[in-house]
Amino acid sequence: MQMKTTNEVWVFIEQRSGKPADVSFELLCKGRKLADAMNGILKSIVIGSGVKEIAKETFKYGADESILIDHEQLKDYKTIPYSRILNDLVNKIQPRIVLFGATVIGRDLAPRVASNTRSGLTADCTDLQISDLTYLGQKYEKLLLQIRPAFGGNIIATIITPDNPVQMATVREGVMEKSFYPSPKEIKITEIPYAHEEYDDLVSIIMQHREESKVNLKAAPIIVAGGYGLGTKENFKLVTELANVIGGEVAGSRAAVDAGFIPAERQVGQTGVTVRPKLYIAIGISGAIQHRAGMQEANKIIAINSDPDAPIFGVSHYAIVGDAMEVIPAFIEAYKHKLK
Amino acid sequence: MSNYFLENADLQFHFNNLKINEIVEMAENNYKQSEQFNYAPVNYEDAMENYRKVLEVVGDIAANFIAPRAADVDHEGAAHQDGKVTYAKGTRENLQQLSQADLMGMILPRKYGGLNFPFVIYMMAVEMVSRADASLMNIFGLQDIGDTIRKFGSEEQRQEFLPGFSSGKYTGAMALTEPDAGSDLQAVKLTAYQDENGNWFLKGVKRFITNGNGEVLLVLARSEQGTKDGRGLSMFACYGDETVRVRRIENKLGIHGSPTCELQFNDTPAQLVGSRKFGLIKYVLDLMYRARMGVSAQALGISQEAYEEAVKYAKDREQFGKSIYTFPVISNMLIDMRVQLESNRSLFYSAAQWVDRKENYERLIDELKAEHKPFSEQNNELKWITKVANFITPLTKYILTESANKITYDALQIHGGTGYMKEFKIERLARDARITNIYEGTSQLQIVAASGSVINDILKDYFDSKEKKDYKGGLSRLAAYLKEIRAIFYDCLKYVVEKKDQGFQDVAAKDLVELYGYLYIGYLLLDEAEIEPRKIFIANRYIINSLALARKNAESIKDELFSDILHADKILI
Ligand SMILES: Cc1cc2nc3c(=O)[nH]c(=O)nc-3n(C[C@H](O)[C@H](O)[C@H](O)COP(=O)(O)OP(=O)(O)OC[C@H]3O[C@@H](n4cnc5c(N)ncnc54)[C@H](O)[C@@H]3O)c2cc1C
Ligand SMILES: Cc1cc2nc3c(=O)[nH]c(=O)nc-3n(C[C@H](O)[C@H](O)[C@H](O)COP(=O)(O)OP(=O)(O)OC[C@H]3O[C@@H](n4cnc5c(N)ncnc54)[C@H](O)[C@@H]3O)c2cc1C
Secondary structure, three states: OOOOOOOEEEEEEOEEOOEEOHHHHHHHHHHHHHHHHOOOEEEEEEEEOOOHHHHHHHHHHOOOEEEEEEOHHHOOOOHHHHHHHHHHHHHHHOOOEEEEEOOHHHHHHHHHHHHHHOOEEEEEEOEEEEEEEEEOOEEEEEEEEEEEEEOOOOEEEEEOOOOOOOEEEEEOOOOOOOOOOOOOOOOOEEEOOOOOOHHHHOOOOOOOOOOOOOOOHHHOOEEEEEOHHHOOHHHHHHHHHHHHHOOOEEEEOHHHHHOOOOOHHHEEOOOOEOOOOOEEEEEOOOOOHHHHHHHOOOOEEEEEEOOOOOHHHHOOOEEEEOOHHHHHHHHHHHHHOOOO | OOOOOOOOHHHHHHHHOOOOHHHHHHHOOOOOHHHHOOOOOOOHHHHHHHHHHHHHHHHHHHHHHHHHHHHHHHHHOOEEEOOEEEOOHHHHHHHHHHHHOOOOOOOOOHHHOOOOOOHHHHHHHHHHHHHHOHHHHHHHOOHHHHHHHHHHOOHHHHHHHHHHHHHOOOOEEEEOOEOOEOOOHHHOOOEEEEOOOOOEEEEEEEEEEEOOOOOEEEEEEEOOOOOOOHHHEEEEEEEOOOOEEEEEEOOOOOOOOOOEEEEEEEEEEEEEEOOOOOHHHHHHHHHHHHHHHHHHHHHHHHHHHHHHHHHHHHHHOEEOOEEHHHOHHHHHHHHHHHHHHHHHHHHHHHHHHHHHHHHHHHHHHHHHHHOOOOOHHHHHHHHHHHHHHHHHHHHHHHHHHHHHHHHHHHHHHHOHHHHHOOOOHHHHHHHHHHHHOOOOOOHHHHHHHHHHHHHOOOOHHHHHHHHHOOOOOHHHHHHHHHHHHHHHHHHHHHHHHHHOOHHHHHHHHHHHHHHHHHHHHHHHHHHHHHHOOHHHHHHHHHHHHHHHHHHHHHHHHHOOHHHHHHHHHHHOO
């Protein structure tokens, strides 16, 4: 069956105070691959005020075209005008795929647009693929496979939304790889004027006060914790990436907190938080008693440490002796391809 | 100008009554050192004069330079940023002053730039420095790290490290504790490994390391992979270079001037000190004698200052129209403090002389061995001295540090509400005292260390001879009380031994050790009371009080006070 949509892949480019979100560029890279797989085109959707530079930047990551809605009243994200603009665009052009970062903004925007345009939406995907598929006797061509962990990470689910013309997904930061597109296209920006509507001002932003989001480690079913063994803040990002891929929260030992790898509210242990997740992955953590006190009641503990005598192995169910910098990428890879 | 040496009557009493001829003679090779170094003493009197002069200098610096800086040091504390530790301004000035006065190598041999002083004299200096600023002791009092390298290191290592210690260029740290190895040092994990050329490297983490930012670190590490106990550990010396990262310093209740570091060794080049596998079972145990004494000196110094503050405040403060000093309950507390202080000092300087004897006999035997001369006589003497030191150093640490807590708290009480205010020195003293019965082995571990000697009654002959001695006048009554305490001790000991219950013995150990302590200190005070009449008061209160306590100890042991431990789970809900 052929759907009446275009072959367009859209990525919503998120910005705060004129600064683009990393995750949006990561999604562009993935979007490029999806577009190629269906001989389609990749468009970036940029909404904001004075954000033309951001629109231009999206070409470095493989965009074929950028749709720009630039107006001073759109400076900060507001649910109503932003979703209205996207609704109109989706209804009018009917892209095949729309991707959002699984951020506060993306999680607010995507469901509204999806329900308004009757599109399929899967949250927190860890992978996206295009494939031909037969489902309930029907043949679908080039369908979007939305892949994500389910049931507390116990299985990897592949979700399809074939009955809906437009398919949407949110993806967390750090899950997709970000890299410059080797042969960027010529810049082609289509500016769409912003038509103000009275409902747009139903909510107005009086003041912005930003604070790191409060984490709730205690409630997290999956925790990926890193320690001083990661060596640098840069390396520690791998821990975050793994956590994102498997849908877990990031945590750390006190030494990791002291070293500035991760904020203090994510410290697990005697003087940090006590957690009882279904799965606790301890990476580069020696397992001093003060740390163990906070995590040893996890249902399953996987420890990754280069020292075979590390005390953490005394409480872990699975022991992986090796360099975190090699083991984590392998883990991510394996997890992503658990399907195949 | 005050002086913590000249104006401390009790310290003067101990210095003036030191009979360390034997120790000095050994340390000075029968005064032959004076042929080599023109500033070495030519005879005993000369040596004592020398010590006195230096202690006067320490007393002066402590009272007039260090003490006035202590409040600021406490307030400012040591700081940590980007892996670097900075001492408080006052600490830096203090160290510079002590180095300039040539006091950083008091017990190191002259040929490495030291003063070659007996340990007991050095301890007097540590007591005074601690009184002025307890946290400074944690740097000044680490001189025995150099001394440990002197004892067990090679000649090359001595030449490499010791002159820097003597000049004050190097400060040291003793890196034993790890997150999972506190009282139980057998659990140390920090790895020492060798490359193909045999060079050693250290890898792992230590925590709670006093002055871990120091230039030279003495590190206990596991050199024998696959081992689990103390026999797989060796001792290493290394520099605190860029491979040693100070990950954090702790935010503590007290001793703010002393940085307590978490250290990470990243393939740090190190030198083996002494032989492999002897790290814990020989070198650290040996270092402990001096380290326990250092902390005891710290406790003693804090106690002295707390006592001084309490007396001064009690005299100044008026309530109900008169000085609170005149209220019997207050003067009674003050006398209790004074008696504890003086009995502590007697125990302490007696213990310091045992350590001195031990050190000097060991040195002598090493020399005799090197010259292929017979040494069995000296060896027998050393065995006995070591036994006493094994008992007396943990006893001293236990009694002096617990006592420092009591004295500082009582001194705070005498200050009333004022004592609880940060403006007054007494609150700092109370906070600083609190660490002394925790580090270098907690009080509980000191009891463990002392109890074996007590159960074996190692001072039996000594007490026998004391019992036979004829004490005059009122002292004979006190001597009789000591006899009574001894009888109580044997009664309890018999009870404990015959019960053949290890658990019970562990719990009763505290009471047994205390009983033995009353005897040892009691006889010291009796002897002192013969020399100086004022000490009769001290002996009197100490011994009468000890008899009362001894009875209580006995009741605890023999009246099944501890039988409820079997039901701990039912009580500790
Ligand atoms: C009062 C107090 C309270 C404390 N409270 C807490 C608390 O709440 N939580 C807490 O966590 N800690 C706490 N601590 C600290 C605790 O004692 C330890 O210092 C801390 O947990 C150590 O953190 P770590 O395991 O990340 O670092 P480290 O001890 O440095 O261990 C790093 C580990 O990483 C391994 N490693 C190194 N390189 C690699 C590599 N490339 N790949 C894989 N592994 C590698 C090493 O083998 C080592 O086992 C407390 C300490 C104190 C004194
Ligand atoms: C400010 C500070 C500075 C320090 N400086 C240094 C330093 O320079 N170098 C260094 O190596 N270490 C240092 N330490 C570590 C210190 O020596 C240890 O903290 C101490 O020995 C106690 O070990 P722990 O804290 O692990 O307590 P634990 O050993 O866990 O003891 C906890 C409690 O259990 C009791 N206990 C343990 N075992 C027994 C037993 N067998 N019988 C009876 N009771 C027992 C203890 O008495 C204590 O009450 C320092 C600590 C502090 C706080």
